Amino acid sequence: MIAVTGAAGFIGSNLAHALAREGHALLLVDHDITPAKAANLAGLSRFAFSRHDHFLDDLANGRVRPEAVFHLGACSSTTETDWNYLLRNNVEYTRSLWTWCAAAGVPLLYASSAATYGDGSRGFDDRTPPAELAPLNLYGKSKNDFDVWALAEVATGKPAPPMWAGLKFFNVYGPREPHKGRMASVVYQTWRQVRATGAMKLFRSTDPQYPDGGQLRDFVFVGDCVNHLLWLWRNGPAGPRGLYNSGTGAPRTFLDLATAVFAALGLKPNISFIDMPADLARQYQNFTRAEMSKLRAAGGTISTTGLEAGVRETVRWLEGEGAVRAAA
Numbered sequence: 001m002i003a004v005t006g007a008a009g010f011i012g013s014n015l016a017h018a019l020a021r022e023g024h025a026l027l028l029v030d031h032d033i034t035p036a037k038a039a040n041l042a043g044l045s046r047f048a049f050s051r052h053d054h055f056l057d058d059l060a061n062g063r064v065r066p067e068a069v070f071h072l073g074a075c076s077s078t079t080e081t082d083w084n085y086l087l088r089n090n091v092e093y094t095r096s097l098w099t100w101c102a103a104a105g106v107p108l109l110y111a112s113s114a115a116t117y118g119d120g121s122r123g124f125d126d127r128t129p130p131a132e133l134a135p136l137n138l139y140g141k142s143k144n145d146f147d148v149w150a151l152a153e154v155a156t157g158k159p160a161p162p163m164w165a166g167l168k169f170f171n172v173y174g175p176r177e178p179h180k181g182r183m184a185s186v187v188y189q190t191w192r193q194v195r196a197t198g199a200m201k202l203f204r205s206t207d208p209q210y211p212d213g214g215q216l217r218d219f220v221f222v223g224d225c226v227n228h229l230l231w232l233w234r235n236g237p238a239g240p241r242g243l244y245n246s247g248t249g250a251p252r253t254f255l256d257l258a259t260a261v262f263a264a265l266g267l268k269p270n271i272s273f274i275d276m277p278a279d280l281a282r283q284y285q286n287f288t289r290a291e292m293s294k295l296r297a298a299g300g301t302i303s304t305t306g307l308e309a310g311v312r313e314t315v316r317w318l319e320g321e322g323a324v325r326a327a328a
Helices: 010-021 034-040 052-060 084-105 140-157 178-183 186-197 222-234 256-265 292-299 309-321 324-325
Strands: 002-005 024-031 047-051 070-072 106-109 163-169 170-171 198-204 220-221 242-246 269-275
Touching: 002 010, 002 052, 002 140, 002 220, 010 024, 010 034, 010 070, 010 222, 024 052, 034 140, 034 178, 047 052, 052 084, 070 222, 084 106, 084 140, 140 163, 140 242, 170 186, 170 309, 178 309, 186 256, 186 309, 198 256, 220 309, 222 242, 222 309, 242 292, 256 269, 256 309, 309 324
Parallel strands: 002 024, 002 070, 024 047, 070 106, 106 163, 163 242, 170 220, 198 269
Antiparallel strands: none
16 A cells, blocks of 8 residues: 555656556545545545545554655645745654654655755755755745754664655646646636636736746656656665656746647637836746656656647646536
8 A cells, every 4th residue: 555645636646547548446535625626636546545644643652654655745836925834734644754764664755845946046956955045035945954853864864764765846737737736837827717717917027137937947748747757766665765846957938838829728828017016026936847867867757748838738637528617
């Protein structure tokens, strides 16, 4: 049995479907499931469910013993301002899982974030010590604080899971994210706006170095992120451990992305620009690019889905099985 936390969320549900296709028994862990998130689990027939707060107790009391833990559950809002909430959910909860996995000899793969890189002035290299990074928001800080803690545990010889990896996910898009609302990817936002109005409004640039719509991001298809997780896990106890970027290494502009959505819908682009909300402008990254050489050096020869291909697949899903739930 494999445990997936955040299993009804975006990356977690896509991972759960991939594991189910391979025939694995699943223990899906999450908060109480909303109707929007329940739709992400449609089609899964072999799984048990545990609430996130019960899961730690079940582990501690020996009621469950998964063969691996994929920890993708967290508060992922980049505008969250309650540090105590983030500390409990994103740092302390992950520490508890780490401690149990270390004692039980179970692999742990968890979600870090590209938000740990802050404004990018130190680059986006997963070899950079997390203690040297300065995230722009409390969400990024929570992810970075755990990365710092995990590396310190290993460096001082304290117990660690036999195989562990923290993945720094970049700008992920793909099926099963409509429940994220404002925090969903620009692919989903564009599709929804185009279907509602026939047009898309992108944020104006706040940096003269970048034209409107010319801000660059490492947009990565969710299926690629799932493949990164699975590849690291399958290398087993003798495989790579540590922090790894999960991106493409090839940034594209928001204008490229929006244009790709129009193309996938068979429509001529109709794109205009609006001012960025103040709460986003204070912590906005105008450029991200995942340095992927560390994963490749470890042997991770994982193909990358091009932006246009990934957008086409996402739009097909939204136009088909995702359309009803996305419009709800």
